[in-house]
Amino acid sequence: MSASLFPNAQQLSAVLPLLLPSMAACLLPIAALDKDQSTQKWIRGAMFFIALAAAIGGFFYVTSLWKSGHQPFYGPLRMDRLGQFAAIFVLLTATITILQLWDHLHQEGWVKGETLSLLLMSATGMILFASTTHLLLLFVALELLSVPLYALTATVRTRMEAAEGGMKYFLTGAVASSCFLMGSVLLYGATGTLDFRTMTALSADPIALLGGALLLMGFLFKVSAVPFHQWTPDAYEGAPHPISGFMSVATKGVALIALLRVFPGALSVIPGLAILGTKARLAMAFLALLTMIGGNLTALVQTNVKRMLAYSSISHAGYLLLAFVADTQQAYVGLLYYLVAYMAMNMGAFGLLTAFGLVGDKTTFANLRGLGWKRPGLSIAATLCLLGLAGLPPTAGFFGKYMIFKELIGTGHIGLAVVGVLASLASVYYYLRVPVALFLEKPSESQERDRAEQPDAGAPFAGATVLVCGALVLVAGLLQTLFVDGFAARVVRDWTELGR
């Protein structure tokens, strides 16, 4: 094989979705070096523009790739439908995050270049993570997506909670990474190969089993499933709101997509791992049960909206893992559809806090009181997002849950489905607390006074993203055929065709 030093056009098109955000990530810190006060405003604008251009450019590039039907690859990097889906998902989330960051960082008074650079770096790692089955590359991608996130969590480093959250995230994340690495080593030892695709004829070797379990732990840590969730509330509480949203959506999403590639089940490309299938499904069922119950019950007693959303994101990990328990192609279609819906719902929910300019310790339910009447359109859109998270029809959240639960029941896991719906009944209560606070409760007198003194948060970009998210939650629910047949079902179909 005469491997040329430079990639050819086809290989380049596989790398370009990674190249665009990573190049912008390298460019941004240089722009941030300029300390001149007079040009600062322009520099800031330019930084956000570059970051946005990279994310949106990448998004459009991958969309065109999707439309053309090409599924390029470059060595172990496979920009197939699943990879493209992940790239679209991550870059869209990143775009919304950057828009919200503009408002949030100005509210915090902490507009620095490295924030955007780290964000794009992490996005690059996420795309890579979801588009390879090579263990070494997976590990590199895992670190590339995690390390910037540790730093991003603590980005507003003057705040105690930020430092605390970042530290906790880093320490637990390091344990998860080492589990992942150890699992990879054991799998390599048992099979003699680093690429999942070439792992054949795996017996029920205890070493391979242990390796698989350790690897799974690494994934589940990123998904924030119980009992690997301990970092989640602290990290989300400490991080800037848009970054919390980005972590909850993109990290969870790509971890699940990457898991989809290697999970020994209906979509598996690795015949050798089939022997682990039943064990893996059993483990998933157990963890999903724990996650749904644990996440939802803990969310009930939160007083801070961000912590509530953190536990809500844990409970959603539980619902999403149910797709792996059902383990049918249609369940995975449901999973991918739900990820899109989840992106809109969660970014909208976190965007609400940014749009109202609630920073620091002001993210409690009490601080939301009566705000709904100030900006009704925005609040209604955010309410839609939260009702979607609660799974009420006709939002996209309902149809996502519907697709997953239907397959779960179809494969005979009725007990799990009953626990799932009861857990989501509990969730309705805590999601409703937000619209209740927004519309039904009156602000206290001191709050009224504070609000009168403070200037309006403004936050035009964050407000716009919330509106878009709310509309998407409704549209994806009413026109679910478009999203399912157009995106999710095609991914799964092409993936199974290609994989075989």
Place this chain on the structure above:
Amino acid sequence: MTAWINTHLLSFLVFAPILWGLLLMLLPERQAPLVKLLALLGATGVFTVALMHLLRATPDASGILVREWSPWFTAVGLPVDYHLAVDGLNIWLILLTAFLTPLTLLGTWNSLERKAGAAMGLFLVLEGSMLGALVAQDLLLFYVFWEAMLLPMFFLIGLWGGQDRKYAATKFMLFTLAGSLIWLVALLYIATKAGGFSPELMAQAAQGLPFRTQFTLLLAFTLAFAIKVPLFPLHTWLPDAHTEAPTMGSVILAGVLLKLGPYGLLRFALPIFPAAFIVLAKPIAILSVIAIIYGALVAMVQWDIKKLVAYSSVSHMGFVMLGICSMTTLGTQGAMLQMLNHGISTGALFLLVGMIYDRTHTRMIADFGGVATKMPVFSAIFLIITLSSIGLPLTNGFVGEFLILNGAFTSHFAWGRVLAGISTLGILLSAVYMLWMFKRVFWGPANPDGESGTAHISGDLNAREVAVMLPLLVLVFWMGLHPQTFLGHSQPAVEQLLSDAQAPGQRPTVLAAPEPRVSEERR
């Protein structure tokens, strides 16, 4: 437009109020008078269209008056249809909904002090989603509308309600959701067995299941519907919701929302699981009788007029459930009529309570007394509605309760006669609590304490309020004197339903799936 309405009548009935309501909610608050007018016009328009088209429609071979049927989505396997239809079972409930909405809007014209426009917009959204649930023939579509009804009601109670509105709204939401989420699991289970969400397919699939499974599934179905009715002992959300809700919320809650419970039982639970339903009907009948007596007894000791009417709803809805569980044509027909009766009488009572509350800002019975001297017209109307609620002959209440008791008496159950006998006591008790309340509020001297509600009454009903009550009074007597108008449509439907249930083997074959949507749209 008219041509479109002719072919898409049901879509129009469902989505016109929803879209119109959403549009009105966007208008600024200072335009409230205009918004109110537009809301009233919209609601009246919907009622006119429904009345004109539905009553003129002629039934086809299977008793369907109007139908719209096209595939909705088949995402991930199961086909879900956009299947709307009106037949003998739901035509009058649809008309009742469309009828009560403009009346309620007019009746609560000045009741809301703030954001009246938004409330009326929300009310129209509620109307549309209720109509959607009433016409939906596909179970997933029904489920979507069934859940969609909760939100506007939640906000109506939560935003415009009384002191404990937050508690009442959340309780309403969680209670109803608890039932429907468990129902959803059962629904998905039977749908995966049947390969679709149409009741016919499900009924076929259910026959192939073991009886225990059928019974468990039916229990899950019934739980969702019974919470909505609400059946004793699942009724505790209702008094809270009614007491805290604004007048318009109470009227539509009692008038239509509760009816979806029995309607769901008749439309879906009974045809899908006939064998299991016959078994389950007995315990439900006993619970209904408990609800009749218990609701009446609790109503008797209430201090708050609205809460009294709320508990009387529990009692009256018990009659409806008893009629359905008798599994006789008479009883079921009586239940159909009683649903309408309850919608008219209790809706009217809530409107009347709202009218006096607007004047005095109290609903405590003890605050009143001697209202009849200050408001003679109001008192006369209130008395007529009271008597209709008790079930005096010549009024609507009598016919419904008579048919139900007759049905229960002639049913196959060994206990049927005993149950019918005990229920008769419920009618007696209803006379006690209603007339006693009437005596304390309207007759005798005014409350001697300074805080008396009667003292605040400035005048009798105005022309608007009389105009609201007149159609209701006409209906009270119309339904009492010539119930055939309202029973004629449902007679064949109910007979068909019951004969199918008793002989599930000879069910007609499943209707053919509709042609793809193209032909629908080209027309």
